[in-house]
Amino acid sequence: MQTPILKINGFAKHFTLHEQGKQIPSSHNVNLEVYAGELTALIGPTGAGKSSVLKGIYRTYLPSAGEILYCDRHGELVDLAQVDEYRMLQLRHEEIGFVTQFLFCLPRQSTLDVVAHPLVVRGESRESGRNKAAEMLAALNLPERLWSISPATFSGGEKQRVNLARGLVAKPRLLLLDEPTASLDPVTAERVIGIIEGIKQEGVAMLAIFHHPELTQRLGDRVVELTPPSAFLKTQAINQQEKVYA
């Protein structure tokens, strides 16, 4: 039997707000597996902590509990919840991609360079990176006249395509997708679905948040449903002397 690229056991995330003396639960008891060449769909109502799972894997959030076992390209098992920060940065550069719903970019960097960036970081030449970026942007239907300007002023759908292009062009081993088609028109969404199917064929493992059952059905090889934290857990007063992460 195939071993998963990613296996999460008992993941939880809550936020401790010291100023308000509150603890806000987000994800709780999440268990899932992601395999090479497959897509695991993460579904559930708003507030169930789906994005927190993705951010926990990428370590934009520090997980509160559980293990996130990632099998790297050398076959070594790494717990992303514990791994040191420098190793995590390397994994982000080389193996794990994240397409978020928001795009953070410089207002002074062209779209082509924004998309080519993950390739350049890996040591590819700027020229070759830009060529691949152009191919991906064309495949995603982003008009060529926009390529040389910064995405900072783009519309929501345009930004999302830039974000997708950047995540897809790098062909990571594990790709995290947060509602990849949320602000796209049906024609463009269809193209994105085609590309996702394509990179799945190439062996990329994906974990994606979907809101449309139809997408889940078409693309998901596995489905994991999250439930919101129960009401009595919603906000708990906490001891001000919470232990500090150092």
Added chain:
Amino acid sequence: MRKILEVRHLSKIYGKGCPRCIESTGPEADTNICPHCGSVVAIHDVSFDLHEGEILGLMGESGSGKSTVVKNLYFDQTPTSGSARFIEGDATHEMFNLNAAQQRRLRNQRFGMVYQNPHLGLNFGISSGGNIAERLLMSDVSHYGEIRKRAKELLSRTEVLLSRMDESPAAFSGGMQQRVQIAKALATNPPLLYLDEVTTGLDLSVQARILDLILEIQQERNTAMIVVTHDLGVIRLLTGRALVMKYGRVIESGLTDQILEDPQHAYTQRLVASAL
């Protein structure tokens, strides 16, 4: 990537110090001045690693000790205790055990420093080109034509008008002075660069261009950098990892996006909430 710097338990106390200095200062004590002997615990027990081509941020408010860390690592000051190893190829230098000549060699050839105040980094008594020549001379380049050529290359790389390279930096704007400082710091192509509040006090458009320049240089030369700043925007833009300091102690460390989006310490939460 290889590790190039390993800092362990670095401490710097101004004053004679007493056995109760450490327990009586820090974030919990809400001061860095020892109430028993009046010594200032500028930094205590700072440890971190830095890898080739990596940019590490040191953030915190004024007086948190962030500049003291780089001043010690650039030999501007001598630490009270702790160690730092600079690793270069097969050679490992125990930085604080080296003699003065060896420390000078590292400082002149392997490290670069850009200060917030250009007066600290530049000699205003000589021309801008001369400032760069000075550093090249200290690293054993002595052919006049070669020095002139390198100075021109560096100044044009940092976008300083070559027609003004024979003027003193005193005649330059603040942004231009920082560019000359950066050119000077880069003259020996050092693998490690310290940037101490380099954009503080400059107007926004100048800040942006200097930050872009720093990023380009990092990509071209794979220079490792330690960036000291209180500006969260600079931290977000430049660094991959960051340390948060308060009253001389590191209170939190992590990936930069994690510190900004999911800060753990009460102080960092306040800091992030007040800036964004």
